[in-house]
Amino acid sequence: MKFIAIGAVLAGLLAVAFGAFAAHGLKGQLSEDLLATFQTGVQYQMYHALAIMLVFIMYKNSPDTLLLWSASLMLAGIVLFSGSLYALALTQIKWFGPITPLGGICFILGWGSLLVSLIQSMGGEK
Numbered sequence: 342m343k344f345i346a347i348g349a350v351l352a353g354l355l356a357v358a359f360g361a362f363a364a365h366g367l368k369g370q371l372s373e374d375l376l377a378t379f380q381t382g383v384q385y386q387m388y389h390a391l392a393i394m395l396v397f398i399m400y401k402n403s404p405d406t407l408l409l410w411s412a413s414l415m416l417a418g419i420v421l422f423s424g425s426l427y428a429l430a431l432t433q434i435k436w437f438g439p440i441t442p443l444g445g446i447c448f449i450l451g452w453g454s455l456l457v458s459l460i461q462s463m464g465g466e467k
Contacts, residue, residue, distance in 0.1 A: 345412040359427065392451075392455075393416060411454035
């Protein structure tokens with residue numbers, strides 16, 4: 342689980358760095374559409390870095406394999422979703438585009454794993 346925590350913190354750090362790079366280094370270098378594509382990658386990366394940290398805290402309090410799956414899938418989602426958007430924006434190579442939905446699927450499965458874990462941990466609670 343240490344890998345997950347380090348991955349989440351690194352993803353957050355890189356989201357801030359990439360956001361600053363986009364705002365200061367890419368503005369004027371990329372079209373508005375490509376800059377927006379890059380920024381979408383940054384936003385999803387930061388949202389999921391924070392979510393992974395939450396999952397890490399939850400795991401420390403109540404270890405559950407589904408939480409490991411959730412965090413791992415979200416990390417994979419960051420690499421595939423955000424990474425493909427960065428690559429698409431910077432290179433304009435179109436074949437990066439079809440990778441993005443794979444990352445989205447990882448995000449959905451990660452959130453789904455978190456949901457199932459929460460439901461199971463509540464048991465008969467109302």
